[in-house]
Amino acid sequence: MDKFIVDEDLQVILQNEEDGASTPIKGGITAQDFEVISTYTKGWLTFAYLRDRQGIWWFNARKNKASLFSRDTEAFRVIDEDYCCDSQYVYLEDQAVPDSDPDSFRLLPDTPYFAQDQRYLYVKSSTHFHLFEDIDTNSVIAHHDYCTDKDHLFHLSSSLRYANGDKDEVRAWLQEHHLDVPGWWHNHYARSAEGATQITGNWYETESSIFYKTEWGGTAHREAKAVFNLIRGADRSTFEPLDEQFARDREHVYFQWRTVKGADPNTFQSLGGPFGRDRNHVYYNGYRVDGADAQHFETYAGTEHLGLSKDQQHVYRTEVVRTSQLFGHPDDVLQMIKGADAATFELITPSGSWAVDVDRVYLWGKPNKHIDRASFTHLFDADPQSWAMDKNGLYNANGNRTVKGVNGSTFVMLNRYWGKDGHVVFSFVTGGVYKAGDAATFQVTDDIGGAEDALFRYTVESGAVRKKKR
Structure with a gap:
């Protein structure tokens, strides 16, 4: 077990109680008003929140270094081994979550994975942390690795994914424990897809709502079931499907049942599969492709799942990366292929x-050196x-x-x-x-x-x- 002490030279050091070995802590923390706020261990390493006269420090045992991240010593509080907050921000260890709200932040019961404030769902697993915005934080309920709001169910695996096909797995639990909360698990749910009629393709409607139909759980021995995913906020009177993937109304563009943030419905056009563009931007899988030239952007038919595409300057392919920095949730996002020459790039096979x-060979869109x-x-x-x-x-x-x-x-x-x-x-x-x-x-x-x-x-x-x- 390690402990933090101030030695006779007024240095903050980490001392191993078993062998007495002492290691000075890097980073600039001082002995003035030094205090250990909390510690926790991962394996044989000790991590800690510390305080001195300058403010609040996070000690990273892997680097043997403390970093000053908050001067708000009065409001600072530790929530658990991952989260803390002061009067301005919620922090993941020593990283401030932009636009977070410490006053409304809470850990969700019945799960080790989820927390929330008034804007975000906070998602953590053993390997990743990310924020999720496409959820109604006023009606969030968690149950182990499932999380739901009043309209949609989500499941955490490598990332948080829509799991509306799994609603039957948690319906009984929600009815037993959250019967007082309005949501899809009630028999008289206002946005039910019961009686929905087809508009065209996978797009369906009821008198009050628009849905995108998917299939769930099909195997060689079991027929897939139809799942109707509510398109939140869609204006039924102006709703217009563009193809099997994209639709729009007077205010928004939709990729399947998700809103394409920032897309202009007046100039938006589908480019096939998950590709689309408006007057100024390119979109893939519902996410804006930063830096892509919308006027000269072209795709390669038949490779939509790979995202192979280009403009005059760059070649692109899809990768599972964060949808935004610093803490965006992982999903299929179109990324620039570094070093690819757009002028000479060509497919050799339709797949x-x-x-x-001119210089490289690409295997499924990845350069092969x-x-x-x-x-x-x-x-x-x-x-x-x-x-x-x-x-x-x-x-x-x-x-x-x-x-x-x-x-x-x-x-x-x-x-x-x-x-x-x-x-x-x-x-x-x-x-x-x-x-x-x-x-x-x-x-x-x-x-x-x-x-x-x-x-x-x-x-x-x-x-x-x-x-x-x-």
Whole structure:
């Protein structure tokens, strides 16, 4: 166990009680009015909130350093091992949450994951912390890793996701514990989708509300169920679907059931899939793409899930990153591919498995530094396989793998079933190297997988290679 003390030289140090070892704390904290406010441990490390005459400090054990983050010593209070606040901000450790409201901040009961103030839902797991704004904070209820407001249910896994298809999982609990709170779990919920009629595609309406229909929980043995997701705030009288993903009314643009913040409904147009733009900005998955040139932006049809697109200056792909800094929740956001040359960038395959620019090869939109651009050759696609080669080796885009044991400088594709280099025979059907095959005499004999060498004849049957002695 570690403890904080002031030594005879008036330095604040961290002392290990077991061996007596002492370590001066970096960062500038002083002995004047020094006080330990609270400590907690993670593993064998001790973290702490400290105070001196200057203000409130956070001690980060990983860096052995204290950082001054608040001078409001009168109002400062520790809420738990992650949160604290003063009169102005809620803090995550020593990081102020912008626009937070310490007066309304509270930890939610029945969960270790959620807290809230009047603006945000605070979400923390063992690996991430983020804020979530797309929720009605006046009606938030938490239950373990689920969180709900009066209209939507959310579930926390790697990030917080809409989980309206799971409402039956928590309906009984909500009816038992929160029957006094108006919400979707009541039989007479005002925004129920009961009796909804189709406008077009996945867009539905009742007399009072607009919904976007999705399917949930389908498997090979179980039919998916229809889920009607309320579009909050939609104006029914002016609501207009633009395609299967986007809609608008006189005030807002919607991506499925989420509002596209800041989008201009008067100039907005869909670009296919999750892409859209208005007069000034590009949007992907409902989020603005900062820095994209709306007038010269173009997408690659068939690669919408990868987000492959470009303008005159940059190439883009989707990544799961924070939707805003500092604490935005993670989601699929269109990101600039650093170093990509927009003028020469082109897809080699319609699926987006392979692309190139003047200097680099891209595998599913990510630069691959191991593949040689000058000698790169795409061979063929046989879904889900996508084969290519360079002077160094043979590559399969399915699984992002390099084929071991093949010499790219001597490899020759014989047909869509077979290839060989100077030493081994390779089967595109099985993705395996046949070291027992005689590369020197190996040749194809037909266009349906037949081949032979000095010792064997080969056939392809139901995705497997058969061989017989000659």
